[in-house]
Amino acid sequence: MSSESSRKLTIYDLAKLANSSPSTVSAVLNGTWQRRRISRKLAKRILELAEREGYSTNMQARALRRDRSGILGMILPLYDNRYFSSIAQVFEAEARRRGIFTIVSCTNRDPAQEREAARMMLAYRVEHLICTGATDPDAIAEMCSAAGIASLNLDLPGTAAPSVISANREGARRLTDALLDRLEARRADAARVLFIGGRAEDHNTRERIEGFRQAREKRGLATAPTDIVTCDYAAEKAQAALEAYVDREGRLPAAMFVNSTISLEGIVRWLRLGGHDVNDIIMGCFDWDPLAAAFHPRLIMMRQDVPTMIARLFDWIDVPPEDPARRLEVMPEIVGDPM
């Protein structure tokens, strides 16, 4: 804490102050001093000195020499929903617990930004790159493998790197079951169930649609193409899509499978604006938001198990799977009173 003289303190300065050598100081500071047979006494003296002078290792120099940055990179579509923000937070927390530094960058579901962010992360020589919800995970996996850096996919799977994702199909089956149970309890027309939100070309949406279809099929219900509206995630798109659906059908759906909280926002807004009671429609959302739950306690939500997903991710950071196309599904949890 003393002598904030002018420039940053280096191991050379410390060596001079301690009447020792830079290599010794280095060994002491990075904990390899026993292996180098530095005496405990000298080590202690140097450590105290470093502490007193407020020394901090220059990570650039260390990274350069070690050829490892000690940084973990993650790219993320957005921060603005509970799922992704929780991914970022849990990821950071676990990394911090391990003393690893993280760099998180959001890329707005835009393939060009994803590539650009990946390029930057590779330039900073991150040790692993986690691609979360990437629109083109394989493109990034290839950039990484060309650079000799391991990459992992999260949330949306790829074929060129191992992937940890939610069990979308099974989760969707369960969510759909819950919706259908409620419809039966209410003796409503189980045909009028609408799946809304997401992208047809995105793996998770496809899986959820398949789960939706299977759950209905099991009860002898057919699913028509008009029952499924993959209008992208944005609130405005969901709003417009619901309006179009109601125009066409002439009435509201009896139940809805909403594919994200962001879509939910548009749907709730449209219902409000039209003077409808949100509670008249049985709603499930494949996502979780506590504020939505507070406002609408009858809303059924699938909460994706972020802590487990991140834990599996770190398992693979520790021990990379041999199969580069390895895929692991983590079961999400249904929240909100199912009946």
Place this chain on the structure above:
Amino acid sequence: MSSESSRKLTIYDLAKLANSSPSTVSAVLNGTWQRRRISRKLAKRILELAEREGYSTNMQARALRRDRSGILGMILPLYDNRYFSSIAQVFEAEARRRGIFTIVSCTNRDPAQEREAARMMLAYRVEHLICTGATDPDAIAEMCSAAGIASLNLDLPGTAAPSVISANREGARRLTDALLDRLEARRADAARVLFIGGRAEDHNTRERIEGFRQAREKRGLATAPTDIVTCDYAAEKAQAALEAYVDREGRLPAAMFVNSTISLEGIVRWLRLGGHDVNDIIMGCFDWDPLAAAFHPRLIMMRQDVPTMIARLFDWIDVPPEDPARRLEVMPEIVGDPM
């Protein structure tokens, strides 16, 4: 893209391939070649070569030599609300536009984590450190100035570094005015207005309380200590605090000034659980969340002007203010039909 032979390509490899020297390659790649009088022809050849071979600058080496990392650091309490997540996103977007790399770290409103994150960022030699909503901004500002690194505060002000914050007092006055207008329109008892959420020791909460008080005073209304409950931000705390208030007063408040969406969550949940109609209470929230707005269109919200705040922040990154205690207030915007 060719020859992903084995190791990462360096300027030495490129120099050999181009029959040139590392210094020339370096100058070409970082754009200083004209100043060094490298011929246009050679520059072009080297650039093409680098492109073809997929060269990427080792940022650690560059940072070490230049003694500047090209990284901007930000610490943040959390990602899980729209205000902070939007700060992170807008900050990143602007930095990306300028070709600057960012590192964002969330520190859970915990002073120890804040210091630890700051220490890491300083070790990575960030060029500026932005402290957002820090519980102890001055401690971090001092760490930074000891390390010779500029720091700025965002959202919560400090005295040791310049601060960009919301105009909390004026915003709170306006929000309170809107609440009181509605109360009058409804001929409800304007005395029963509750300010809830936040921390008494935090600058923003104090300012908002002062604005709340002033707006009421202007209408001849006194504010009692029991009208103000700074129970921290967490949903559970707000829930418990509201319950205690209602127990004591024997009835619900006529209106509420809720100090954050996270507190709002607890309040709405408690009202729902108690079977109350959320619409019976006139509510304002000093924060903004589109999902809440969709569910509760009568809710009045103050949306903090994140784009402007970030723009001012970058103004100060470009040209640091002379006064280290400089403070700038950015006006938030009232959203939701005021009447």
Place this chain on the structure above:
DNA sequence: AATAGTTGCACAACCGATTGCGCATTCATA
């Protein structure tokens, strides 16, 4: 043809840490 100025590039010394290697001491053993 001699001199001065310009053009075009390469040399080599850094930046701050890490690490293989080797050289003095000291200690144990014969």
Place this chain on the structure above:
DNA sequence: TATGAATGCGCAATCGGTTGTGCAACTATT
């Protein structure tokens, strides 16, 4: 007392860029 092993530490090369300096070769000037 000589010999071998163990102890304790410093030397110097290295990671991959950046940048001050210098030196040819070429052009313009008188």
